[in-house]
Amino acid sequence: MDSGRIIYLNGEFLPEKQARISVYDSALMFGDMVFEMTRSFNKKQFKIREHLERLYRSMDYLHIKIPHTIDELEKICYEVLDRNDKVFAEHDEHRLMVNISRGPLSFYSEIFDGKVEPTVVITDFPFKWTVATMGPLFDTGVNAAIPSQRAIPASLQEPKVKNRSRMFYMMANIEVSNMSGDRNWALLLDPDGFITEGTGSNFFIIKDNKLICPEPRNILRGVSMEYVINELAPALGLEHEYRNIEPYDVMNADEAFYTATPFCMVPCTSINNYKIGDGKVGPIYTKLITKWGENVGVDIIKQIKDYGEEVSDLRAKQKTMPSTYQFVK
Template sequence: MSRIVYVNGNYLPEEEATVSIFDRGFLMADGVYEVTSVLDGKILEFPGHSARLERSLRELDMALPVTMDELLTIHRELVARNELVEGMIYLQVTRGNPGDRDFAFPDPAATPSTLVLFTQSKPGLADNPVAKKGIKVISIEDIRWGRRDIKTVQLLYPSMGKMMAKKAGADDAWMVEDGFVTEGTSNNVYIVKDGKIITRQLSQDILHGITRAAVLRYAAEAQMEVVERAFTIAEAQAADEAFFTSASAFVMPVVEIDGVALSEGKVGPVATRLREIYLDESRKTAI
């Protein structure tokens, strides 16, 4: 069966889905996106993702062509039509197709936004064996634009970062600016030292992760101490544990940073427990 996708009000087979070559998402990376996970056929963290989507659109003066209730209905319809049990739903909104290429924004009254959604089936997402052995990361310079709190489709440098990591025999890269770690290529990052969970504070320097917010809330409820501040690569290499969070990986342990193994390269108890808590709690609130 062909995957069914959503494009501007229509559900159609993926091979029939098209977007204009003049769409500003294609020409200018003028768009935002969200990724929600699906477990047991239910959508995780939708309120958080929809709120962040609204914020991203507002920061870029871009319109969402449907209501949030309609957007939830589209998500559920795609889950049903594709019989999605475990995986993700990708959503992208662009400033649309003004009919030609121009740096100036088009009149939103005359150029409707483009809305695209599609599913990705990922069996075993929750039971990913990588979470039991952890991943290796390298550090790279963070040269992205300054508004990383807006979840835009400008993902070329993060993609390059992942390829740098792959070339170095690692799994991902942590980006560093002015001597301090900002975030991973597609995730928020953490270290654990003497029982304290340390992660960079929210600002325009990092994405305000939905999974991040949930994990920190669950950590506090579990009486774990959380410190929100920047840290260096050297500090991370001397940590007891490290991990990252994202919508698709949940909580993922990191066991090596720039060739230095943490705790003899073994996955630590804090990351393991937080992953268990997150999966349990998120399943309870899935819709």
């Protein structure tokens, strides 16, 4: 079935199904790819510039040079969105994905007539795919499950570079999938035993009306995390602190939650099945996500629950397949 969606690949706009990258691409050989994913609210992109700024920092760190300035790449992103909007339902949101690799490795250059260049791919698909199974979690909260798999610290691989080399995320999710329960989300520790992040999300605790999140050393500095810290918390008169957090601190917190671009904020009501606070979704979390929704003009929780009902067939399939946040056997 032809979706009608268009992608951008190295200077061309192509039908989604015609997108191809080389089997010799560095992304496949080494996981040598940086990326960003955005979402829209009421079809308006949220924090796209901040995502692209982080993308360019990641490329600079890895010495990947593309022929586009940030302004040019942003313009291409919006062209992809515009070309696809006509095949999206009126109530759909856009999930934009930008993947950039070093391209084919140089010793395969003969295959490409001596020319190798970075691979730039921009895709756009319905946001509801990403959140199809998440609706019930806004009522129950997730259980933060600590696997034996540790986060890779900055001394070994820089986590502030958003990259596709994420085997340790998958190993954590596989381990957590073998634990009892159906609302387990991995929460990774660094080699010193301090909380870092989820597998594609940041983590906060709330104690005495203060937001606390891990020191931004061994974590991805999330766009959603910074939005909570720099915009939502001040608007609600909440203080914030970065510090080392141990599992003990999470167990004794009043509330906790994860943040990420697709779901914004999801409550965490237990850690290793030990209740956080009273084990229910907390009032400060509720104030924060309500304020977020007011800022963007969307009832975030209702939208995600509605999408889950709309794509119930997809939701059933996703419960049997791995995703970013959970691995299903």
